[in-house]
Amino acid sequence: MNAPLDSSAATPAAIHRQDYRPPAFLVESVDLHFSLHPTATRVRAKLALRRQGESRVLELDGEAVTLIEASLDGTRLAAPRLEMLPSGGLRIADAPDSFVLETLVEISPEANTELSGLYLSGGNYFTQCEAEGFRRITFFPDRPDVMARYSVTMEADRATCPVLLSNGNPAGSGELPEGRHWARWEDPHPKPSYLFALVAGDLVAVRDRFTTRSGRDVALAIYVRDGDQDACGHAMASLKASMAWDEAEYGLEYDLDVFNIAAVSDFNMGAMENKGLNIFNTKYILARPETATDADYEGIETVVSHEYFHNWTGNRVTCRDWFQLSLKEGLTVFRDQHFSEFMGSAAVKRLANVRRLRAAQFPEDAGPMAHPVRPDSYVEINNFYTATVYQKGSEVVRMMRELIGAANFRKGMDLYIARHDNQAVTIEDFVRAMQDASGLDLSRFSRWYAQAGTPELRVEDSFDPATGRYVLTLSQTTPPTPGQPEKQPVPIPVAMGLLGPDGAPLPLRLAGENAAEAPEERVLLLEEARQDFVFEGLGEGKPIPSLLRGFSAPVKLSGLPLESLGFLAARDSDPFVRWESGQQYATAEMLRLVAAHRAGEAPALPEGLANIIAAVLDHAESDPAFAAEALALPSEDFVAGQMTVADPEAIHIVRQALRREIGARFAPRLAALHDGLENSGPYRIDGVSIGRRALRNAALSYLAQAPGTDGLPRARAQFAAGANMTDVLAALRVLVDSTDPAREEALAAFHARWRNDPLVLDKWFALQATSSRADTLVAVQALALHPDFDLRNPNRVRALVGAFAAGNPVHFHAASGEGYRFLAEMVIALDPVNSQVAARMVGPLGDWKRQNEQRAGMMRAELQRILARPNLSKGTFEKVSKSLAMD
Numbered sequence: 012m013n014a015p016l017d018s019s020a021a022t023p024a025a026i027h028r029q030d031y032r033p034p035a036f037l038v039e040s041v042d043l044h045f046s047l048h049p050t051a052t053r054v055r056a057k058l059a060l061r062r063q064g065e066s067r068v069l070e071l072d073g074e075a076v077t078l079i080e081a082s083l084d085g086t087r088l089a090a091p092r093l094e095m096l097p098s099g100g101l102r103i104a105d106a107p108d109s110f111v112l113e114t115l116v117e118i119s120p121e122a123n124t125e126l127s128g129l130y131l132s133g134g135n136y137f138t139q140c141e142a143e144g145f146r147r148i149t150f151f152p153d154r155p156d157v158m159a160r161y162s163v164t165m166e167a168d169r170a171t172c173p174v175l176l177s178n179g180n181p182a183g184s185g186e187l188p189e190g191r192h193w194a195r196w197e198d199p200h201p202k203p204s205y206l207f208a209l210v211a212g213d214l215v216a217v218r219d220r221f222t223t224r225s226g227r228d229v230a231l232a233i234y235v236r237d238g239d240q241d242a243c244g245h246a247m248a249s250l251k252a253s254m255a256w257d258e259a260e261y262g263l264e265y266d267l268d269v270f271n272i273a274a275v276s277d278f279n280m281g282a283m284e285n286k287g288l289n290i291f292n293t294k295y296i297l298a299r300p301e302t303a304t305d306a307d308y309e310g311i312e313t314v315v316s317h318e319y320f321h322n323w324t325g326n327r328v329t330c331r332d333w334f335q336l337s338l339k340e341g342l343t344v345f346r347d348q349h350f351s352e353f354m355g356s357a358a359v360k361r362l363a364n365v366r367r368l369r370a371a372q373f374p375e376d377a378g379p380m381a382h383p384v385r386p387d388s389y390v391e392i393n394n395f396y397t398a399t400v401y402q403k404g405s406e407v408v409r410m411m412r413e414l415i416g417a418a419n420f421r422k423g424m425d426l427y428i429a430r431h432d433n434q435a436v437t438i439e440d441f442v443r444a445m446q447d448a449s450g451l452d453l454s455r456f457s458r459w460y461a462q463a464g465t466p467e468l469r470v471e472d473s474f475d476p477a478t479g480r481y482v483l484t485l486s487q488t489t490p491p492t493p494g495q496p497e498k499q500p501v502p503i504p505v506a507m508g509l510l511g512p513d514g515a516p517l518p519l520r521l522a523g524e525n526a527a528e529a530p531e532e533r534v535l536l537l538e539e540a541r542q543d544f545v546f547e548g549l550g551e552g553k554p555i556p557s558l559l560r561g562f563s564a565p566v567k568l569s570g571l572p573l574e575s576l577g578f579l580a581a582r583d584s585d586p587f588v589r590w591e592s593g594q595q596y597a598t599a600e601m602l603r604l605v606a607a608h609r610a611g612e613a614p615a616l617p618e619g620l621a622n623i624i625a626a627v628l629d630h631a632e633s634d635p636a637f638a639a640e641a642l643a644l645p646s647e648d649f650v651a652g653q654m655t656v657a658d659p660e661a662i663h664i665v666r667q668a669l670r671r672e673i674g675a676r677f678a679p680r681l682a683a684l685h686d687g688l689e690n691s692g693p694y695r696i697d698g699v700s701i702g703r704r705a706l707r708n709a710a711l712s713y714l715a716q717a718p719g720t721d722g723l724p725r726a727r728a729q730f731a732a733g734a735n736m737t738d739v740l741a742a743l744r745v746l747v748d749s750t751d752p753a754r755e756e757a758l759a760a761f762h763a764r765w766r767n768d769p770l771v772l773d774k775w776f777a778l779q780a781t782s783s784r785a786d787t788l789v790a791v792q793a794l795a796l797h798p799d800f801d802l803r804n805p806n807r808v809r810a811l812v813g814a815f816a817a818g819n820p821v822h823f824h825a826a827s828g829e830g831y832r833f834l835a836e837m838v839i840a841l842d843p844v845n846s847q848v849a850a851r852m853v854g855p856l857g858d859w860k861r862q863n864e865q866r867a868g869m870m871r872a873e874l875q876r877i878l879a880r881p882n883l884s885k886g887t888f889e890k891v892s893k894s895l896a897m898d
């Protein structure tokens with residue numbers, strides 16, 4: 012049926028962590044000269060190299076660069092001493108101990124649709140070098156353990172490229188004949204090649220200043236396209252807050268005279284931490300109340316801080332090799348989450364982050380791409396910028412801090428930086444610093460970095476009312492993952508409390524402890540496969556355990572009966588446990604209703620769930636942000652993740668039915684919330700205002716599900732009022748999911764108004780791609796042919812293809828198989844244009860093991876069809892072939 016694999020194409024080889032060898036040559040300094048031209052940029056590179064290993068053979072990486080000439084200490088190099096490698100790199104035989112290598116190459120930024128290396132976007136030049144893009148600019152040992160000092164000179168047309176930026180501090184500029192000009196930048200800090208950056212073009216700066224606590228005056232600038240100056244305020248405020256927080260929390264100051272950010276609309280990911288010159292997807296810089304939602308504002312704060320925090324965790328101390336990626340990413344996500352908790356409502360930020368972890372990382376850990384936080388092998392490193400490396404990596408750091416305490420953690424950070432400043436190190440080095448600072452043995456804890464899969468934590472308990480003895484039995488297992496059939500227990504910190512039958516917190520006295528000062532909360536450490544924790548002195552009623560407070564470990568908890576979940580959802584003091592228990596309760600009921608639906612029974616809102624929702628609504632006004640989170644039902648994907656064989660249709664029917672019934676049952680209160688939370692004042696972006704909008708829009712969304720309410724008229728009015736993008740989009744979401752006559756008109760009006768604002772147009776695509784309406788698949792296919800759809804723009808691809816495949820399970824899994832086919836077509840079309848983004852789109856097809864036989868067969872057929880394409884990129888090859896694997 013399928014064409015055979017192109018037998019002339021070799022299977023791309025895997026790289027293994029255990030094969031690490033130090034580089035044969037070090038680069039002491041790099042002097043780069045760019046003569047910028049859209050199709051023929053010339054790059055002259057002078058590298059001062061020094062031999063470090065035994066070998067005298069120097070190998071440099073290279074990809075899509077054309078060598079014009081090369082010389083060694085001033086002497087022209089030629090074959091056989093100079094050899095081109097099949098990989099695109101260069102080999103120089105018989106290199107001296109220390110020498111200067113000069114190369115001149117030509118590259119075409121215009122032809123670079125991969126957006127890796129030097130490329131053009133809207134006529135301006137940008138670079139993206141992580142992980143292996145620098146080799147697409149010049150020949151170089153393109154690996155993070157080669158750290159060098161860089162100086163960079165650029166020349167370009169003054170008219171089209173008035174701005175010329177690179178890393179470090181400015182070091183001169185001037186005029187050249189024929190309307191050209193030049194600028195030079197010098198970076199005093201040694202860095203790996205992946206942190207190199209260049210920006211050139213017609214951009215304008217929004218400027219500010221920051222004085223570090225030791226008195227360094229730093230010039231801050233955000234470079235954007237003319238017209239976007241008024242959309243940089245939140246990014247700039249976030250940057251300054253991040254700089255202040257890193258000083259206060261970690262004593263870490265900025266270390267250059269300038270900090271530049273440049274925003275670009277064609278970008279493979281969110282942003283990049285290049286030393287002194289961060290490059291950002293415009294999505295994470297530009298925001299005005301009319302164009303950006305509250306979620307966009309929060310994303311900007313997160314990503315701006317994340318990239319800024321990399322200056323120490325990533326740049327000053329970097330990774331030895333790419334297997335250590337979580338050394339910088341896990342730690343930096345931990346830092347940005349901690350910062351966001353400080354900036355807003357900590358509890359709500361925490362549960363939003365847990366929700367994201369469970370939406371992205373848990374499925375990854377349970378799927379064909381499952382890998383440890385520190386992977387053992389990869390084919391294409393770009394495939395390992397994953398939720399596991401980033402988010403689970405952050406959870407692991409968070410647990411470490413919980414175990415050794417905040418003060419020791421800070422000492423450990425100080426020690427880590429003091430020991431390893433300007434070095435390229437490993438995750439072991441980080442753990443060792445934490446261990447040395449705390450005196451705690453973390454060797455067993457390190458299993459968290461080595462084992463893939465989400466540990467399952469089970470609770471059982473027993474109580475003897477006669478003696479007041481309560482035994483809490485915790486046990487753990489981690490399921491097998493590809494390549495790791497057997498798992499060992501990991502140390503799991505379980506923050507917990509016990510509630511009496513009246514909901515009051517009980518004193519926690521473990522057997523053998525002194526009765527005097529029993530705390531009401533403690534952290535149990537489950538180190539073995541199964542352990543008993545015995546509490547004494549507990550009165551007569553059976554206590555209810557409140558476990559994993561604040562989500563103290565990234566595990567799946569099970570074993571609590573429904574009554575306990577309902578009790579905790581209403582009564583626990585810990586907001587995370589309250590939210591989580593409600594979610595677990597709803598999940599259990601939804602699973603039951605799915606089974607009932609398959610047996611022909613119509614879903615009805617269970618009383619217990621209605622009670623939980625009523626309780627949330629009772630207290631909604633006191634914490635609107637929390638209430639909005641607590642009102643949301645678990646996603647269809649989350650419910651599917653709990654089933655051995657998912658039934659996307661039944662899950663969708665059940666969830667929609669519950670939403671409709673909740674809307675009907677609570678209509679008067681939902682309408683009152685929608686009225687009462689309306690804000691007539693100016694748009695404000697503080698946590699309270701965000702929470703009020705979130706709750707108000709949650710109310711609207713429920714109300715609009717229920718027939719006979721005024722939900723749809725309210726949505727129409729809210730859309731027409733156009734107060735801010737959060738409210739407009741929430742209203743349009745409701746209309747787009749409906750058969751309201753105003754739907755098409757609203758979509759057309761939105762398109763007409765925002766057709767020239769790409770970030771807003773992305774929302775227009777994503778909204779339609781995630782619609783629950785029956786005609787969505789056809790609409791999505793049509794949108795792929797819309798003149799505003801563009802395969803070369805990653806944001807647009809994510810807005811349509813990504814949003815559909817990863818965010819619309821019922822239509823992606825359409826029984827016809829058309830959803831799968833659509834995704835496969837898109838991957839096939841995209842792979843030759845931008846393989847990094849194409850590989851990232853494959854994921855949802857890898858979920859076939861959880862689907863019924865028909866769906867699994869169709870999904871596999873689409874994967875086979877992709878795999879059969881000639882010249883498939885190694886990134887897409889790796890994702891597709893691993894997705895097909897049977898183990």
Ligand code: TRP
Binds near residue numbers: 281340
């Ligand atoms: N290091 C970046 C971050 O986490 C992300 C990144 C990795 C990236 N590779 C990239 C960004 C490729 C854009 C393109 O902040």
Ligand code: ZN
Binds near residue numbers: 317339
């Ligand atoms: Zn990062």
